[in-house]
Amino acid sequence: MLHSPKEVKNISHPMVEKAYIKREVMPNGQEGDDNVLVLKLRDFNTYASRTSRRDAYIDFLISLSEIKKEVQKKAGSFTRIDIQSHH
DSSP states (O other): OOOOOEEOOOOSSTTEEEEEEEEEEOTTSOEEEEEEEEEEEOOGGGSSSHHHHHHHHHHHHHHHHHHHHHHHHHHOOOSEEEEEOOO
């Protein structure tokens, strides 16, 4: 039985649109043992200039360790982070 993703609300970083923890799914479709934090980012193209978009992404990467701590306090441990962004 696959577990439903657990949404993590109120992440403090402005680039994080949505966050949730899900169970890893193996290539055979079975649920794995690892919890995965999924961070869905806001659309960087909404920023005015290319420089602003680049700076926002760099700021996000620098803040990743703090985001990780914040989520662990709210939702528990996880093994890895998957980042989803708009292209």
